[in-house]
Amino acid sequence: MSYEHLLIVRDGRVATVTVNRPDKMNALNTGIVADLADCFAVLGADEDVGAVVLTGSGEKAFVAGADIGELAELDAVGAERMALKGQAMVDTIANLDKPEIAAVHGFALGGGCELAMACTFRYAAEGARLGLPETGLGLIPGYGGTQRLARLVGRGRALEMILSGDMIDAETAFRLGLVNRICPAGELLETAQGVAAKLAAKSPLALSAALRAVNGGLELGQADGCRLEASIFGVCASSQDASEGCQAFLEKRKPEFKGK
Secondary structure, eight states: OOOSSEEEEEETTEEEEEEOOGGGTTOBOHHHHHHHHHHHHHHHHOTTOOEEEEEESSSSEEEOOBOHHHHTTOOHHHHHHHHHHHHHHHHHHHTOSSOEEEEEOBEEETHHHHHHHHSSEEEEETTOEEEOOGGGGTOOOOSSHHHHHHHHHOHHHHHHHHHHOOOEEHHHHHHHTSOSEEEOGGGHHHHHHHHHHHHHTSOHHHHHHHHHHHHHHTTSOHHHHHHHHHHHHHHHHTSHHHHHHHHHHHTTSOOOOOOO
């Protein structure tokens, strides 16, 4: 894979994707949105990739937001199309059947915050700043931010962030549940990659099943969600990976999962 503003590095079963447009604080233009959608679709289909880390280049920003220069030239129809393409891209990331960790440093604003929210986990460096400042531009979040933020932190806190447009620091984001972990800036990427490697060593079928059970269940009532869980559990229990995992436990050895 080769993209103008994305760098992809593979280390074992972990792929690290870096948005590489530091002169613009990694702002998302239409080309990057399309490339991210394609990149994650390819990584999702690659059986040799067990987990993905997403970050931004430079020290100033994870992703500072959408490219305002592009947005300023759009009419209502063009802006809606832009939003739908951005939503499709973050949906590709959110629906990947393998875990992703957003390694957030510096600014993660607007589209950058929405990009991070699409990932399975968010790890933030000390000093990171997150927010959805679109109301200050006469806009609202357009890449799923109004929906994902409310599901992550609750309606009231989401509305406070969206309506005010204020940025929050990493500690506040952690307290609200927007980020999972805070790391020293110099250890952020190494920590995210280490956790990704740990996850990638587990059964790909089990990881995919857990993601489907949690994400699918959130759209259902609890009783229906539990029925979904039981159905997915049954499929997992009949897999070669489950047989290998149980046998390895009984034999006190490390399992060798095949994803089957």
